[in-house]
Amino acid sequence: MSAGPLLTVDDLSISYGSRLLVNGVSFALDGGESLALVGESGSGKSLTARAIADLLPAGVSATGRVLIEGAPVRRPRRRGRGDSPRVGLLMQDPFTMLNPTMTAGGHIAETLRAAGRPRAEIPAEVSRRLAEVGITDASVARRYPFELSGGMSQRVALAAALANDPALLLADEPTTALDATTQHEVLELLRQVQRDRGMGLVFITHDLRVAFDLCHRVVVMYAGSIMEEAPARIMRRDPLHPYTRGLLESIPSTDHYQGNLRGIPGSVPATHTVLDRCPFADRCDERVDACTHVVPPLVEVAAHHRAACIRIGELVSTTTATSVGSARVTDHVGDEVVVRVSDLRKSYRVHGGVHPALDGVTFDLRQGEALGIVGESGSGKTTIARCLLGLTSPTDGSIEFAGFGVVPAQRTAQDRRAVAQIVQCVFQDPYSTLNPMHSVGTALGEALSQRSRPVTDRDHEIASLLDRVGLPASMATRRPASLSGGQRQRVAIARALAVEPRVLLCDEPVAALDVSVQAQILELLREVNRSQGTSLLFITHDLGVVRQITERVLVLYRGEVVEQGATDVVLDAPTHDYTQRLVAAMPSTHVAQEA
Amino acid sequence: MTFAAYALRRVVAIVATIALLSLLVFALLALTPGDPAITLLGPQNATPEAVAAIRERYGLGDPFLVQYGNWAVAALQGDFGDSIRSSEPVMSVITSRLWTTVWLALYAFIITVVVAIPLGILAAVRRGSWIDRLASSITLIALCTPAFAIGFLLIYVFSVQLDWFPGFGNGDGFFDTIWHLTLPALALATLQIPILLRQTRAAVMDVVDRDYIVFARSRGLSRSRIWLRYVLRNGSLPVLTSAGLILAFSLAGAVLIENVFALQGLGSLLVSSVGTLDLPVVQALALLTAILVLVTNLVIDLLYYALDPRLRRAGAAA
Known part of the structure; x- marks a missing residue:
């Protein structure tokens, strides 16, 4: 292995046209090390990974440097035969990642061939690679992607991504689309493969818990910038940045009941709107005036621990509220x-x-x-x-x-x-459950007209419905496209409540929402449940x-x-x-x- | 289910469809107002003796289904009766014209495929570039120009002004026929290109944005492999469908084109036969068109079966 880090990302910025999406990100990774890129939607974590693999979508461009073993990543189109990419990529959805008209074994075989393996070795090598990802059933190689379960597809994709033995694997939320038990198995497999091969791993996730469990180091991103970076052990015990803390507190605990679910108010801004300030300032409890007109530098606050917050020295390490259980009401x-x-x-x-x-x-x-x-x-x-x-x-x-x-x-x-009039439903995807042509007020008015109790003052009732779900009455004139995911889900809840169901x-209802928004919605549902007896x-x-x-x-x-x-x-x-x-x-x- | 079993099942379905269609086609005679004997003879030939003879020959006094049975048995042997206009057997009227139309349709289809598919792919890959805009403009202009106008324009430019190609007639022998059919085929292809081009562009655009393309690139596969095995293979399915439809409906396009270019094909035969109420010819042509559409569909389905593993396995489970 060459001296120096396996991966160096230096001042990487990514933009779509004139819109900045990732704002000067730098980090490094050693061989055999695993790093988690954690962030919510719009944090730029996936684009960062695509930039590392030099596979940005059309129209998206990057500046800054990405070095693998000290050399720039080369575009796949200029690569010769047998000259394999040093970076592999594993994507989120196992059902769309594989070619629907090619067998599982075909994916692995073609990658082996592209890596310059002699043809005669390939059939045996395909079974060996499948065995590496825990597939011993030989018939799987002959199956097509639509004949495989999600977990099986993800294993096949992992084997294909590893077929040319990359030095670095980028895994972009590879378990998010899987069931909990399968998710666990695939994570264990990734951990094992990474360790056995001594391979570098960049693991992209929205879930801090998974990041802590799987990776050596964690980088937390928010609105295109790095907020905090630390070894997993240290960040788990002692998160410094208010955003990291908020994110940790937002995760509903599996271990004990929490009397008060603390989300982070508001929602994630677009990168290009927060370039002259701390991107998290608007949602931060610790905000001072300077936060909204100074860009906080990412500074080393302790050994291997960096954070971007101008108040980082003043904020004392606090025990997070998550460790305290409450009595159930x-x-x-x-x-x-x-x-x-x-x-x-x-x-x-x-x-x-x-x-x-x-x-x-x-x-x-x-x-x-x-x-x-x-x-x-x-x-x-x-x-x-x-x-x-x-x-x-x-x-x-x-x-x-x-x-x-x-x-x-x-x-x-x-x-x-x-x-x-008895049962109403709140669905998973707040983006498709509201008619995009109807204003919020129209949607709620329509729902009110289904109620058994007569509607006396429509506008007043709409305003009080919006108030119940924590939205201002002015929201009634807006259309769904101008609302964030959390706001849409609030509107969907208000619409369900309009008929006063039992x-x-x-x-x-929160699976499609960002972690920091989930807790807000859960708290709202709790409140509906308790105060009205719904x-x-x-x-x-x-x-x-x-x-x-x-x-x-x-x-x-x-x-x-x-x-x-x-x-x-x-x-x-x-x-x-x-x-x-x-x-x-x-x-x-x-x-x-x-x- | 094996390929042969699948094909056999489809052929049986097609035979059943044709049988049903033939009943409808035969019913045309009964549905035509007036005495069927006079319809078959044509009003000018309807002497009492001739009417009696035709009644005798076609069994017009028999019940409908018996008549249909007799007609169908004869039709199976290639006998659709005699043309009213020319008194020749319908089959020989049709076969004398068949090849002109077949050549015209194939020629136009080849032009369509050669132009529309590469242009559609290019337009999809270079979205928003000059080539995409050019392709969209061509599509739009071709779609809103009537077929006869394109025909006259081609005749005026390439036949009258430049004198490169003949503007009418069938030609004799292979090369002469090709030479004569060039302008008509171009005119017919102009109608077909926009449809196939749009389909190809949409299909390729859909595929190039898929995760599996990014995943393939990330594994260092060659560009040619990604194009052939990923983009074209997966994009080919919707394109295949519309290509099949275009081929099957060439006959409808030929109706106009053959009249503009004074070609003696099935299209012009259909127009004149309908105009003169030459019912036996119309019946035979209607059945022929149906068979053409069904057989083209069959070929497309079999190709689909070969290209799409999902279909193969679904067939195997059923």
């Missing part, structure tokens, strides 16, 4: 059963066979209660939601609502209207969210409820094998755990 839960689901079954016909999506699910939801439904993709949790909302008809079993009775399997238009069905049915894969929002939880596995009970009991002492795996797969928020 349950006095808003009543006795009345609002929803009763009995032996619900739903099966789909596939390839001539019958696939049961739900296999006899039974539960009650009481007034004011927050019930979580946890499970991986394909467990049937979304099917339950669709059955309740009447988007699909159950094959068997019954659904009963308070004040309505048992819902017929085939709902009439009248049934639908009545049910819509049950709010939330299908992964019952919550909360569908999620995130055990932290379950811990914070729900009193009771159902664990769904392959269409069956395998475990249920009080949230704290189920998460602290899971009894079913699947629940145990799920709990074990969650990265811990415990600060003191690693010392």
Whole structure:
């Protein structure tokens, strides 16, 4: 190995036309070391990775220097045969990363050939490379991407990315699209491969917990700039920058109930709007006047620990509130059963066979209660939601609502209207759930007209709905395109509340939001649940969210409820094998755990 | 399911479709107002003896389905009756004209593919460049210019002014035919190029932005491999569909073009036969067009099957 670092990024700036997206980022990485680039959307972490691989999208340009083993990265188009790139790239979505018309083995074989391997060695080498990523079933090599699960695809992609033995692997959120248990497996695999090969790893993630678990060092980015950089051990124990601290506090704890979920108010600004100031100033509790007109330099505050905050010397290290547990409040839960689901079954016909999506699910939801439904993709949790909302008809079993009775399997238009006044839904993606042509006020007004109680003063009611979800009344004239993701999700919640439903069905309502915004929305949902006694049915894969929002939880596995009970009991002492795996797969928020 | 089984299933479906269509085509006779015997003879030939003879020959007194059965059996042997205008057998009227149209369609199709696909790819890769804007302009102009206007323009420039190509007629022998068909094929291709160009541009643009292209580049694959195995292979599927449609509907385009260039093809035959109510010829042409469209579709489907592994495996599971 050559002397000096494996990767040097020196004053890297990236822009799209005249718009700056990444603002002078510098860091270095040694061979065999792993570094996490952590940030929310718009932080520039993915673009930084693409710039390192010299694979920026068309129209996006970079200035500054990127050196691999002391030499500039060369564009792939000028590379000769057998002269392999030293940088590999693994992307987020395993379903779009592989060529749909090529077999799994084909991807690895073509990379080996491009790296100059003799043809005769290739078949044996392909099986060896598949074995390296934990695939021993020889038939996988002959399968096409659409025949592989997400986790399997990601393993194949990793084998293909490693086929030309890069010195540095860039992994851009490679586990975000996977189920919790699969996510855990792929992370372990990455850790093992990185260690065995002594390869450099730049791991891009929005999740600080994963970064701490996997990497030696962590770089926190915000709006195109580096906020803080430190060894994972040190940052986990002693985060210095207010943004890093805010981010850590925003993560809903999986270990214990938090009485107050602290998000970071506001949302991430665009890089080019905060060039003359600390990008985080507007959302920072520690802000002083100078923060809004001085760019804080990234300075070394301790050995190997850099931070960009002009107040860094004054801010004392504080124990974060996350380590303190609180008692759960349950006095808003009543006795009345609002929803009763009995032996619900739903099966789909596939390839001539019958696939049961739900296999006899039974539960009650009481007034004011927050019930979580946890499970991986394909467990049937979304099917339950669709059955309740009447988007699909159950094959068997019954659904009963308070004040309505048992819902017929085939709902009439009248049934639908009545049910819509009892159950409303908040969906995952706030970007597609609002009609882009309607102003916020129009959307809310439309929802109000569905309410059973007559609307007296429309504008006043819209203003008070917006107020309930923490938005100013002036928001009513805006269109969804001008709102941030968190604001849109607030509007979606206000729209659901407009009909005064007894049950709010939330299908992964924070999964598409930035970490710092998630806590705000969760706190809002908690407030709705408590102050109005609206019952919550909360569908999620995130055990932290379950811990914070729900009193009771159902664990769904392959269409069956395998475990249920009080949230704290189920998460602290899971009894079913699947629940145990799920709990074990969650990265811990415990600060003191690693010392 | 193997390729052969898949192909067989598709062929059976096509035969069934053709049988159904033939029933509709045959019903044209019954649906034409007036006495079918007089329709078949043409009003000027309808002497009482002739009417009696035609009734006898076609069994016009029989029930509809019996008539259809007799017609279909004859049609299967290539006998669609006699043309009303020329009194020649319909099949020989059609075969004498068939090759002109086939050559015209193929010639135009080759021009279309050779121009539209590379230009579409270039336009997609150099999005917003002069070549993309040129391609969009050509597309727009060609789309909103009527076919006959393009034909007359080509005749005026290349035949009357420059005298490079003949402006009308079929020509004899291979090279003479090609020479005669150049302007008509160009005119027909002008109608087809915009459709295929747009499809190609959209398909390639869709593919070049995909993650798998970035992933392929990151693994150091050669440019030629990325182009052939990634971009063109995955972009070819929608292009194939529209290319098939273009070929199948060449006959519709030929109707106009053959009249402008005074070509003796199926298009001009269709126009004159409809105009003179030459029903046996119209029936045969309608059936021929249907078969042409269905067979082209079959070829496209089989190509799809070969190109798209998802289809192959779905077939295997069914």
